[in-house]
Amino acid sequence: MGKILKKIKDKYLIEAFFIAILGIILFYTLFMNPIVGKCDNGDFARMYGQSGLMDFAKNPKDLYDGSVHRIYKINWLCFILPWAPNWVAGVLIAKISIFLYALFDITVSETFNISMQAFVYCVMYLTAVFMILKYKKMTKMMKIVSGIFITVFFTDINYIAYFNSFFGEAAVIVFMLLFIGTTLNLISKENPGKFDVVAFFICSGGFILAKTQELPLLVFMYLVYGAVYYYYKDKRKITVIAVSIVTALSVLMFVSINDFTNMNNMYQAVFMGILRDSKNPEQDLEDLGLDKNMAYLKDYGFYDDTNPVDRTGDYLKSNFYSKMSSVKVLKYYLTHPDRMWEKMNVSAEHAYDFYEINKGNFEKGQYPNNKLVNTVRYNLIKKYPGIHRNIYIYLAFSAIYFVICLWYLIKDKKKESKILALMCIFLLASGSSQSILPIIGSGQADFGKHLFLLNLSYDIMIGVAIVWFIYNIEKLFMYAIKRR
Numbered sequence: 001m002g003k004i005l006k007k008i009k010d011k012y013l014i015e016a017f018f019i020a021i022l023g024i025i026l027f028y029t030l031f032m033n034p035i036v037g038k039c040d041n042g043d044f045a046r047m048y049g050q051s052g053l054m055d056f057a058k059n060p061k062d063l064y065d066g067s068v069h070r071i072y073k074i075n076w077l078c079f080i081l082p083w084a085p086n087w088v089a090g091v092l093i094a095k096i097s098i099f100l101y102a103l104f105d106i107t108v109s110e111t112f113n114i115s116m117q118a119f120v121y122c123v124m125y126l127t128a129v130f131m132i133l134k135y136k137k138m139t140k141m142m143k144i145v146s147g148i149f150i151t152v153f154f155t156d157i158n159y160i161a162y163f164n165s166f167f168g169e170a171a172v173i174v175f176m177l178l179f180i181g182t183t184l185n186l187i188s189k190e191n192p193g194k195f196d197v198v199a200f201f202i203c204s205g206g207f208i209l210a211k212t213q214e215l216p217l218l219v220f221m222y223l224v225y226g227a228v229y230y231y232y233k234d235k236r237k238i239t240v241i242a243v244s245i246v247t248a249l250s251v252l253m254f255v256s257i258n259d260f261t262n263m264n265n266m267y268q269a270v271f272m273g274i275l276r277d278s279k280n281p282e283q284d285l286e287d288l289g290l291d292k293n294m295a296y297l298k299d300y301g302f303y304d305d306t307n308p309v310d311r312t313g314d315y316l317k318s319n320f321y322s323k324m325s326s327v328k329v330l331k332y333y334l335t336h337p338d339r340m341w342e343k344m345n346v347s348a349e350h351a352y353d354f355y356e357i358n359k360g361n362f363e364k365g366q367y368p369n370n371k372l373v374n375t376v377r378y379n380l381i382k383k384y385p386g387i388h389r390n391i392y393i394y395l396a397f398s399a400i401y402f403v404i405c406l407w408y409l410i411k412d413k414k415k416e417s418k419i420l421a422l423m424c425i426f427l428l429a430s431g432s433s434q435s436i437l438p439i440i441g442s443g444q445a446d447f448g449k450h451l452f453l454l455n456l457s458y459d460i461m462i463g464v465a466i467v468w469f470i471y472n473i474e475k476l477f478m479y480a481i482k483r484r
Contacts, residue, residue: 014140015133018147019126025155026125029373030118030164034366036157036357036373037068037114037164044166046086048072051094051166052079053112067364068164072112074098085258089209090171093120114164121163124174131181136188137416139474142467149463156377158354159456161361169452171210176430176456178203183423186228187416197235200228201242209249212257213450216437218250220429224422231415260312263321265442267302267311269329270320273443274339277346288332291319301445329440340436346444347435348391352455353448354378377459394458398432401461404468424464431457 008016029036040055040063048055053072057063079098084091097117105111129150133143154160154173162170182200186192204225208218222243229239270288275281275298282292300307309315333340356378359367381388402425409421434454442450 012130012134014143014147015130018133018151019130021147021151022126022129022155023122025151025374026122026160026163029155029157029160030122031115034362034369034371035068035070035115035164036161036361036371037070037118038161038167039066039068039360040064040166047088047090047094047166047168049078050081050084050087050091052076052081052098053094065364066360067366068360068362070114070164070363072114074102074110074112083252083256085256086212086261087253087256088168088171088211089175089206090166090168093117093124093171094166096120114166118163121170121174124178125160125163128174128177128181131185132177135184138467139471141474142470145470146463146467149466152374152376153459153463155374156354157357157361157373157375158378168211169449172207172214172453173456175203175207175210176460179207180423180427180460183224183419187419192232192235194235194238197228197232197238198242201239201246205242205246205249208246209253212253213438213441213453214430215250215254217426217430217433218247220426220433221246224419224426227415227419227422231419263312263316264302266321266324266326266329267316268443268445269326269439269441270324270443271297272301272445273343273439274329274332276444277342278339284332287336288328289323294320326440333436333440343439344435345391346447347439347451347454348394349389350444350447351394351451352381352388353451354381354455394432394435397458397461397465398428401428401465424461427457427461427464431461 042064044055052075054075055063055069056071056073057065057069079095094117097120098112100120101112101116129147132150133146138146154177159173162173179200182196182203186196186200189196204221208214208221225239225243229236229243232239270290274284274288275295278284278298281295281298285292285295297307297309300309302311333343354377356375357371357373361367362369387393405421405424405428408417409425412418412421431454434451434457438447438450
């Protein structure tokens, strides 16, 4: 133990300090009563049902009561099923959590406490942060600033409350951070081991598979994969196998989206997307090759109880779903750039749809209370909405960020710098693509939540920009000293 503590003190003191601070914040927020989490809005069943869990609620009123549910019943038959429609990577994390909970549950109660899943997410989160902070090119100042930034921004309840829920955003957070951490670990070694390469592919693949919304980003991830294949010649066999597995799982995940989900997404993409705020909805429908008489549906969402048409009925199946696809929606926006620009503005206006802590973050009867939680990120958004929801600021920041990354990619000959630049470009692609991908996929339905990856990616890029700025300040400072 003494040797371990000495090694931490000598090599990882800053990392250990911030891991301890983050651990305390996570423990207090997510595990100490009253716990902070997210209530079910109707999305949970798709994940916990596949994982092998059932809610104890007897009716919809109890199920959707606007409060966090901590205890679930285990359904072992569903637990052992390896795959199901609408599978996402979070299902695997939930199953690991259920297995661990059952392993250590001395009461053998056939119940599951969601706190175990939060624990697994926290371990993944802290592991990712440690790997990021220990990157060898980070100076002490860069590590300290990075640690402070992560602590302030990424322990806000609008991020970590997802850990006590069955929303896919929790997996998006941890796998995105692990992707960054394993990439930094990979490039920091001249000859990384097989474990380093495998860990990188598991985490990068986990991010792509965290939500169906992330699947298109595989195209950009191939750029990073291509660089790994090119520069680590002795790991090409592993790389080819890993990329093939990630690709196969992505295809399987895409084709396994069930008909109901496809109908929901397509309906919302057109009637809550293309037709939303349209000046000529009849013409839009004709441009899509649809009956213009369906224009009246633009005021009705898929789950709207007052919707005059059966959204899964024969009429829409024959006259709408059979004639539509995401490719047609994309083609519409490409041939109507004014509408695409309009939707990008709408995305910017709905970005950072963060909120103050409320009843939906606690178990039933535990709100209001005086629990202190981190809402710094929320407060910054609330105080400066003009900065966080301005399309021109996004474009300017993205353009500068991209040019700098591209400069390093072209000018710096070191493989470490090239892969790092590609990783940073991937972060940009992940965030900027969300200004239009959610609209193509499901219109403006539940829009703020569907823009989550935009928020996460740009917050990470802000941190990257700050660290890069400090790096260059220190570089100039050292250069000035040598010139004396």
